[in-house]
Amino acid sequence: MTQKLIIIGAGMASGRMLETLYEAGADWDVTLFNAEPRGTYNRIMLSPVLSGEKTFEEIVTHDAQWYEDHGVTCRFGEKVVAVDKAAKTVTAENGDVLSYDKLVFATGSNPFIIPLPGHDLDGVIAYRDLEDTEAMMALGDKENASAVVIGGGLLGLEAAAGLHARGVDVTVVHLMGHLMERQLDEAAGYLLRKELVGRGIKVLCSSNSKEILGENGKVRALLLENGTELPCDLLVMAVGIRPNTALGAEAGLAVGRGIHVDDHMVTSDADILAIGECVEHNGAVFGLVAPLYDQAKVAAATLMGQEATFVQKDVSTKLKVTGCDLFSAGDFAEGEDREDIVFRDPARGVYKRLVLQNNRIIGAVMYGDTADGNWFFGKIKDGEDVSEMRDTLIFGPAFQGGAAADPLAAVAALPDDAEICGCNGVCKGTIVNAINDGATDLDAVRAVTKASNSCGTCTGLVEQVLAVTLGDDFVLPTAKSICGCTELTHEDVRRLIKSQELKSQEAVWQELGWTSRNGCHVCRPAINYYLLADWPLEYQDDPQSRFVNERNHANIQKDGTYSVVPRMWGGITTPDELRAIADAAEKYNVPTVKVTGGQRIDLLGVKKEDLPAMWYDLNKAGMVSGHAYSKGLRTVKTCVGSDHCRFGTQDSTGLGIKLEKLLWGSWTPHKVKLGVSGCPRNCAEATCKDVGIICVDSGYEVSVAGAAGMDVKETELLAKVTTEQEAIDVTTAYIQLYRENAKYLDRGYKYVAKVGLDWVKEQVVDDLENRAALVERFEISQSVYRTDPWAEHAREKADTYQPLADLTMEAAE
Template sequence: MSKQRLIIIGAGMASGRVIEHLVETAPDAYDITLFNAEPRGNYNRIMLSPVLAGDKTYEEIVTHDDAFYCSHKIDCRFGQKVTAIDTAAKTVTSDTGEVLAYDKLLFGTGSNPFIIPLPGHDLEGVIAYRDLEDTQAMMGLGQGNRAVVIGGGLLGLEAAAGMAARGVDVTVVHIMGHLMERQLDPAAGYLLRKSLEEKGITIRLEANSKEIVGKDGKVRALMLEDGTELPCDLLVMAVGIRPNTALAAEAGLAVGRGIHVDDQMLTSVSDVLAVGECVEHDGALFGLVAPLYDQAKVAAQTLMGNEAAFVQKTLSTKLKVTGCDLFSAGDFAEGEGREDIVFRDPARGVYKRLVIEAGKLVGAVMYGDTADGNWFFGLIKDGTDIEEMRETLIFGPAYQGGVAADPLSAVAALPPEAEICGCNGICKGTIVDAINAGATDLGAVKATTKASASCGTCTGLVEQLLQVTLGDDFQMPTAQPICGCCDLTHEDVRRLIKAQELKSQEAVWQELGWKTLNGCHVCRPAVNFYLLADWPLEYRDDPQSRFVNERKHANIQKDGTFSVVPRMWGGITNPAELRAIADAADKYNVPTVKVTGGQRIDLLGVKGEDLPYIWADLNKAGLVSGHAYSKGLRTVKTCVGTDHCRFGTQDSTGLGIKLEQALWGSWTPHKVKLAVSGCPRNCAEATCKDVGIICVDSGYQVSVAGAAGMDVKETERLVDVASEAEAIDWTVAFVQLYRENAKYLDRPYKWVAKVGLDWVKERLDDPAERARLIEAFELSQSIYRKDPWAEHAAKADAFQPLADLKLEAAK
């Protein structure tokens, strides 16, 4: 029997493997003609990253050299494209005009990198990461060059790490909230980011690219949506691949996202097969090499007339970046009835998460220690029943007997120079030395080192140090952790966020040993606040970690409607504002209009979907959010002062307005209410506020820590000052000290009761500290002093239902 003619389009890893199977098993079955658009044969594409990193040369990753093709008598048409296929006549036409007949045709056309059609995407120096040319372009960079990589997936990060290893200043721009979101969960993504940043790579998450800026036809910078410009000499887009199906579609093959194939790798047209990244099998596309090799094996069997079927299998991923030890396998998202086992070891930077469904392991994500990865992968693939070893599963195959994770490891992991007591500047090392020298209880540590002898918020940490240092000799007093998600108190978490410079929620979950994936409704709002208060520039408020009122910027009522309270600075309004409020009340059928205790007007009963529109209307009249819903500045209540009152001693209204304008928009541990009275008759009821100012002839009496809610308490005098400016300074400094130190949901009076008014006075009395507090507050306000209503009114869509299926049903 004479040989049949096989034409292969595309010399890639999948088609190359088909050729190997054929020439090994049935060398006499086919005359093979191999077309390839690239002017070379088959090389191991997944090894381009080691080539980029300088660990391998191109020659080392060539799979099939000329000698291979020659010895198997393969007719190579490299650099030639197939331009047309006639499936009826069973011929292909090449770009040289030649027409070749086939008995069997195999598509291995692979995929094209997806290029985001940003303005400037066609500039010189904008590349994908796909072939040898791209790799060489990246290898051409070195010290002093800058590169931007769009895409924080597998390929993008390998490209970034490879260039960074060559001394290039690399920034990765990723649109999602964490790196490699398809393979990793946020916790592992956080650790990966940390490792990459240690390699000097800058990572920008949730960053939308807007435009590629060029100069003289060459890339100069990437501009982000927020206006940031990232200068670069090379821009690499690694945002995904698209199966290359154009030729197949023209030839009349069934094509979806990829070329449709059945279990035998046969396409919809007889005698035409397809393998690799260009195919779509049972709804799935393929990018990793393992399934491509499986397909190649099946395609070769089919070509040889044998029975074989391609089966999709669970896949595992590893990143080829030195020092970033990660592993992910199976399905760790999606699906009902699943349970997690999470293990974190902050001291070693280890995170492991197993996903269990119906007594079987279905997914695993690991970072830092991936030694057991393949064992877990085996359990996933085999569908092993793990109920018996469930308790100890996460510790891996070597596990015998039990050592529980150490809840003290976060403290144990701190370096000796980490500051424990911020008030007195005492480091861990000093305290440990004192303990070793005989200070074996809290009192003794306080007496010898001054640690925890001032505000006392680090008491929990000092106690943990005693326990770590003394072991069983120390009896730990029971402290209340924030919630069931962790073992630390609010005060400990605040202190550790500062000491360890934790700047993201993921960092807190990981480094402080959280037992849940992303906290709960108790700890998440607290941690969100602590992060934004301590790192105003690095961390941004996360609306999804806010209680509904603060996310919706309106107060939810018991029937699910909302209340809307526009700000009236110092309680002052005018006819135009009142008209706008009246018009809005009419237009949105507001059932109740009420004057509040904070000298403003409350519109009650507004529907959630109307919020952005009523805000837009109120904005037009110059009215902004009154933050009547927030853990932040609510109102500054005033009396009319010297403007009208015959008893007024100072301009209390004017001071109230200035204070409100300085403080509005800021987030605080709990709500903050102020009042300024123009004389000791105190018509503004300033002496039961968080900060109350009483004007007197000689100046201003600033008092703090009052209450008129669950508890009623008179304020305590903080300071008497002569000028309005000083009164504002002291107030701002007090609010910032409260922001930096209080436990979430402690009103100032509760916080002051814990730390003592003397401690507060001592801090604020120091002009340098006062200036620092004011500066820190201003820095935070540079971000938060703005109207959230105006911002949200522009995104009205987000307030509407996602879909209306009632309409759908009516159709």
């Protein structure tokens, strides 16, 4: 019988615990209570919501569909009012009594409200949840609005910055002598205050609040001890949190500062666990997300009967307050037996301070330039003797040995166990392994490792690890411009290439004001693609402006060997093709032969020098490249359809083969995968592809914008058609529309989300003349560019083969 698990609190800790349980295949009957009328969201990211950088929907980590998919009974907006340990029941505020086998307290914390006179006036709020955030956002709509924030810690400064971004006149009142005194020393605190004041935020340090003044029951001003009145329409208290232990104490659990737990997150009752900000472990309480996630994983293991232990770890603080980079770790207090190394660069607003004791770094504070923070933190944790690098220590790893190195050398020099993401406890080695296993962009790394998925302050460092690991293959995501060579966006460049009829890379560099002579490794692949897509008859493809896999016509593996995937039309093969693959695998000592998810055979571990000879042999057998490495059509996955299956309604295999033979070799903004299922049972998994076709009794349902990789998304219906040719035309027209309009490296689902499915339907389904024009332009492009890249070397014999020059883009310039 399935055991019953009740969780009180749907915060980040319990969300991570549920993820871990389900990832491990645990089977529980879960009921989730939450006092807030919603599920789990990234509370750390409320500040970007306040400032307008994100919407609330973007910070939701577990939506209604997630809970439904995992069978979680959600009771949001409901509190648990009592727990009976003896009866093993909880009582909801509506009187419902629910039994449990295991109970988890994840009740979080309560914001501390200073009991000043007037603290209960309307307009006095904390900064803790979405309602608080919405109250501050609403203030931005008021003319000449003003606010006071009590508290100069991280939360208070984020509140002040968000309010200021919405046009509110903001004053920060802080009791201590400098801002963020727990994380920063006086010098760094001064620089932070100077920056904030320069941006228009008033900051009053060493200021004590006396009373909150009101009028007609609403806040009017804050009165300070020195008699100063600070008028305000809203007063935000951001002065700390306290573990929410009331329910646990009433239930008879052992409670101190928080609910007591052991190393396995078990409370004084063996069937009750606790995680998150409500707990106390070995005398410590927790407010940072990293230990909360560690607790969540341990609790999940405990619930599954596995051995796991929560260990408190040293943590560093890498913060981004209103665009100011801050880092602190360890102990940076002054002492007679301690030595300071300080670096200041006033022009750049950079300050660094290391605290040494007995030739070991025990503390670090950095402002303005935090790139080396994790390297210093590693030295602190390891207790490493730094006497030999004492003279250059403050300049970081890139300067050890006395000379400056590549800008990415600091990251390259980090050991594999260096912590990159403090929130989720992710080290460099874990990220590198994920990248080598195929997570080749920031979103993919986030999905696999969760690095930079919480507070986001390590995003730049994760991108640097990507750049170091991938080399030329790394494309830095940019929020505005394509790259540092220009201020133009992808959309700007596409528009100008067409409107100004720019038909070469040189024309783009010259006419659009590129700052570099020949572009860079970030912009050149994009410009090459845009020119190729817009001017197929005039533009000559530049192979050196493609990624290394596309240049070598094979996928490079983590050990430097390559993966070769011959194309199998619609997943159909022949005995002769299978013999050719088997012969090639034997002849070139291929260590791994694998059937892929796209119904093809992958030859893994091929040496680079053997590639042309292997292509020659496979070409002789009539096989061409499967383009498993390309920004283009990958596979068309099919089921057996009406030819064999008793449920098949149409010839799905035949349609899949026709589509693949039509579309193969086409360059697209990103990879494209298709699926054709012979009936709604969907054996070819067509509803999670870039284009998916479901065969039905009345014809064909063509859907687009699906995904089944780092993001999982069901396709959206584009058209219902009655004939096979209509299905082919609609598919071809959609692919061409995507080719002509999408941003380079945007998958189809991202493109459709930007332009809207209705607009796509107008272009491809409703306007028959435009559909025909799109199909014609696609066919023109194919007539020029579709070739089998393996055939370029198929004529070369293995004994005469000279390895291709592995030119980088920089060398080609």
